[in-house]
Structures are given as structure tokens and as C-alpha cells.
Amino acid sequence: MNEKELREAARKHIVPAGILTDVVPAWEGPIFAKAKGSIVWDTAGKEYLDFNSGQMCSALGHNNPRITKTIREQADVLTHASSVLYNVPQIELAKRIADTLDPPLTRSLFLQSGSDANEAAVLLARRATKRNGVGALSLAFHGFSDVTRALSFFGASPGYGPSQPDVHALPTPYCYRCPHKGESCCLAPLHYGLEALDKDCPGGPAAVIVEPLISAGGVIELPKEYLSGLKTELEKRGSLLIYDEAQTGLGKLGTMYAYQHVGVTPDMMTLSKHLGGGLAVSALVTTDEISKTATEGGLMYGHSHGADPICCAAGTASIDEIVENDFPKRAAELGEHWQGRMRSLQQKYEIIGDIRGRGILQGIELVRDRMTKEPAAKEADSIFRHCLKDGLLFSLRGRLKNVFRFVPPFTTTIAELDKAVDIMEGATRKTLGLK
Ligand SMILES: Cc1ncc(COP(=O)(O)O)c(C=O)c1O
Known part of the structure; x- marks a missing residue:
């Protein structure tokens, strides 16, 4: 089936339930066709960095x-x-x-x-x-x-x-x-x-x-x-x-x-x-x-x-x-690099209120104001959508819908982490209306 036929069949034959239906519904999102390591491709051949590791189950890298x-x-x-x-x-x-x-x-x-x-x-x-x-x-x-x-x-x-x-x-x-x-x-x-x-x-x-x-x-x-x-x-x-x-x-x-x-x-x-x-x-x-x-x-x-x-x-x-492969050690190294990069972004963008997590389970909490900690849920939604468009997958979570969760596979390279940070920064700037 080509992409159009797949979308049509999905619309007709799939019960539209999912683990998260309130951010980007499945029927609007990409349809995944193949994967390798930290990358997944959709039916149009577009590449995404998968910082969700599938549903966190491909943490050894897709198709290990x-x-x-x-x-x-x-x-x-x-x-x-x-x-x-x-x-x-x-x-x-x-x-x-x-x-x-x-x-x-x-x-x-x-x-x-x-x-x-x-x-x-x-x-x-x-x-x-x-x-x-x-x-x-x-x-x-x-x-x-x-x-x-x-x-x-x-x-x-x-x-x-x-x-x-x-x-x-x-x-x-x-x-x-x-x-x-x-x-x-x-x-x-x-x-x-x-x-x-x-x-x-x-x-x-x-x-x-x-x-x-x-x-x-x-x-x-x-x-x-x-x-x-x-x-x-x-x-x-x-x-x-x-x-x-x-x-x-x-x-x-x-x-x-x-x-x-x-x-x-x-x-x-x-x-x-x-x-x-x-x-x-x-x-x-x-x-x-x-x-x-x-x-x-x-x-x-x-x-x-x-x-x-x-x-x-x-x-x-x-x-x-x-x-x-001592993946626990690798997770610690990736986490440290990621948090270092996130801390640099935090210095530039007030919206990054908190950086937390450990190893390859990382989160950032977005706020409108660091003093009041007013949740930046709308902005989080917008950044999330820009990232999806720009080829980065992760989750939008938290009770206040303002926490990003990143779970890259253990096999992710530092270059891939850096690319994800760049996509995040670009999406943040677009959301905040910065050039
Ligand atoms: C902490 C935790 N426990 C349990 C589950 C449920 O696992 P499953 O979806 O395999 O039933 C999840 C799923 O995301 C989870 O994050």
C-alpha cells in the first residue's frame, strides 16, 4: 500500500486508541515504516531521531x-x-x-x-x-x-x-x-x-x-x-x-x-x-x-x-x-552530555525551568516564569509539534503537560544527541518568535 492508501485504511480499520491521544493524534502523525539504531523513517522516507526509543522498548537501538x-x-x-x-x-x-x-x-x-x-x-x-x-x-x-x-x-x-x-x-x-x-x-x-x-x-x-x-x-x-x-x-x-x-x-x-x-x-x-x-x-x-x-x-x-x-x-x-557493552556506563555518559547541553540552553531560554533525570531517561520542565513556575503547556505543545516536523521524536508528559521526556537508545551517538539539541533549540526559537 502507498501512503495515501495506508492512511485511508487506518482511518477505516483502526480503533483510534493510543497511549497518548491528546498531543498529535496518530491519524495526523507520521506512519513508521522502518528503523535502525536511533533513527526511524516514515512512509514518505522522512528521517526522525527517535528519542522515545519506540515506546521505550527499543533502548538497545532499533533492530539491534x-x-x-x-x-x-x-x-x-x-x-x-x-x-x-x-x-x-x-x-x-x-x-x-x-x-x-x-x-x-x-x-x-x-x-x-x-x-x-x-x-x-x-x-x-x-x-x-x-x-x-x-x-x-x-x-x-x-x-x-x-x-x-x-x-x-x-x-x-x-x-x-x-x-x-x-x-x-x-x-x-x-x-x-x-x-x-x-x-x-x-x-x-x-x-x-x-x-x-x-x-x-x-x-x-x-x-x-x-x-x-x-x-x-x-x-x-x-x-x-x-x-x-x-x-x-x-x-x-x-x-x-x-x-x-x-x-x-x-x-x-x-x-x-x-x-x-x-x-x-x-x-x-x-x-x-x-x-x-x-x-x-x-x-x-x-x-x-x-x-x-x-x-x-x-x-x-x-x-x-x-x-x-x-x-x-x-x-x-x-x-x-x-x-x-556496559550500557549502564554509556547511559551515564549520554545523560551527562545531554544535561550539559540542556544547561547551556537553560541559560539562554527562561522557559527551561528545570532539567532532571538520569542516564537516558531525561526530562525538562517548561515554565513561563522561573519564579512563579507557571507551566508553559501551550509553548510545550508548540515546541513538541515543531520538533516532530523537524525530525525529533520524544514525549510530552507531566500532570501539567509541560514536561518533555527524552529516552534515546543506548546506542545513540554524541553527534545524534547534539543534533537533537539543535532541533530543540530551533523549535524553541520558533515558538518564542525569535529569529
Ligand atoms: C512505569 C511504567 N509501568 C508500566 C507501564 C505499562 O507497560 P505496558 O505498556 O508494557 O503495559 C509503563 C508504560 O509506559 C510504564 O511507564
Whole structure:
């Protein structure tokens, strides 16, 4: 089909839903045809720097050769297998993940998406603690399945049907906009949140789930002090701490996992996004003890494609690629260069209020005035559209719709980073009416 025919067919045959429909709707945007490394091409042959890494799942670079080779080889051996019995790549991936983790995180359950893995984490937490309540942060995003959507307090979901019972929002420690500025100020939202949670869940919650660095909610890193305080308080209550490392795990932040940087090990962790190097596989990782208590009496849970050999083989190849190339170190270098360039732009343009993030998960918050921090949502929308036109893809996120999120692949070159900065600067100047 040519581009015109594709657009026509899409208009007629695709349900127009998407992860983000309010900035540039899919039917107005480019239709992607091929990709390599950090670049994607649309049907008209136009080139884009993909600082979204697809949907953050191509962080090893689009069509990473090790992944495509693994897929080709595994496809001829065993593509799909029973979800009741084990298969070889499934066991190999479980062992490979365990090798990269610190004890007591030793066991994995495989699923297909970040939502599935978080849903499984909640289920296991409920079974292990024999409680139901689950807390999540007010700016959290954990997925679009029913339970995870209910825990994704960042996105309102009007008309989606009833929410899940016994899910509870906790205030987010959002340093840039914190009203409590001062020493250990991040402990204020922790204590207010726990006070409310204790009322909602008198016997203690089953778990609290957090992203160590909130991604869709606005690229907000949770302070170490907050996370260690949360862990201590949950332990006192016999409740579990779950890290959703969909966006932060597997090297993106400069360490293999965010919890290693934070120094606070969770009871459960979920991995997804680039775990399969572009293929759909996710993991819930936990301890022997939780695995044992949660599966007591038998746990009927899983999906038909939960541990597909082809996806698990890609998962092992993806971890090998990350470890052998020391991608965490590369992420740290790219992040440092990016932030240096962004700081130079910040000196020129008042609109860049805050620069934050770590490794290859970077954000900037746009404001009309650095004192009042009035969100520059309209300007953000305009810059975003100019960048799209000029060949740079990233996301517009945050509760106030004024945060840009950049997730370039690990394989991005410094020249590509610089080109993206130039496109950003050009788009900013056009938006601000500067020559
Ligand atoms: C932190 C986090 N958790 C979970 C999810 C959901 O993952 P999936 O879209 O694979 O269900 C996402 C997706 O963007 C995410 O950012």
C-alpha cells in the first residue's frame, strides 16, 4: 500500500486508541515504516531521531543485530510453547536475570507487558501478605490493565468503568514544585501519605508500588531518603515494597537497576520495556520467601504467551547486550552530555525551568516564569509539534503537560544527541518568535 492508501485504511480499520491521544493524534502523525539504531523513517522516507526509543522498548537501538539474530535462530527452534510446562529459554532467562540481581531477588515470573507484570506483583503481594490494600503515588503510571490503571493516579480515566477497590493514592515527592522546601522535606509527603494509608488500611496495606524515577508523571526522581523511609515504614507494617522498573531498570539510569543506585532493595520488582530488546516480554522478580508464600496451595496465573521461548531468548540476548557493552556506563555518559547541553540552553531560554533525570531517561520542565513556575503547556505543545516536523521524536508528559521526556537508545551517538539539541533549540526559537 502507498501512503495515501495506508492512511485511508487506518482511518477505516483502526480503533483510534493510543497511549497518548491528546498531543498529535496518530491519524495526523507520521506512519513508521522502518528503523535502525536511533533513527526511524516514515512512509514518505522522512528521517526522525527517535528519542522515545519506540515506546521505550527499543533502548538497545532499533533492530539491534544481536536481538534480530536471536529471534531468527530461536524462531526455527521453538517459537511458542506450553504455558503450563517450562521451556529452555524461559529457564535461561530466569537464571540470567537472577545473575544480575542482588539477593534476595532470585525468582522471576514472565509475562508480556509492564501492566501484566505489575498486576502480577499486586496479586502476589496480596497472596503473600493476605491483605488487599495497595498504595501508589499520585503521579504514578503503572499500566492500562484494570488493576494497574486504578493505581495509575497520574491519568484520570473518565468513562472507563468502575475503578478497583482498595487502591490508595499517596502524595508524590515532587522536589521542583514542593511546597515544603527545606531539609528532609521529602519526608513530609511520606508521612502524610502513610497517615492516610493507615486509616484506609487499618491492618496495614499489602504493598506500595512506586517507580524509583517517575516517568510518564513528569520525570521525577524519588529522593533516596523518601525511598529508604518508605521501606522502613512498610517493614514496620509487614507490607511489601514494589519497584516498577519498567522505565528505570536494565541500565537506563546508569546502574543495572535503579534500586542499586538508590541503595534500597524492594521486595518485588517488575521489568518490561526493553527487556525483550523490542519483543514483548516482562518479568515480575521477587524473593524465595514471597514466591513460596504467594504460591502456597497453588497459584493459577499466567498468560498463553507469558513465557514464549522466542521472547525469553530475546530477553537473555538483551541482558547479554547490556552487560557486555556496559550500557549502564554509556547511559551515564549520554545523560551527562545531554544535561550539559540542556544547561547551556537553560541559560539562554527562561522557559527551561528545570532539567532532571538520569542516564537516558531525561526530562525538562517548561515554565513561563522561573519564579512563579507557571507551566508553559501551550509553548510545550508548540515546541513538541515543531520538533516532530523537524525530525525529533520524544514525549510530552507531566500532570501539567509541560514536561518533555527524552529516552534515546543506548546506542545513540554524541553527534545524534547534539543534533537533537539543535532541533530543540530551533523549535524553541520558533515558538518564542525569535529569529
Ligand atoms: C512505569 C511504567 N509501568 C508500566 C507501564 C505499562 O507497560 P505496558 O505498556 O508494557 O503495559 C509503563 C508504560 O509506559 C510504564 O511507564
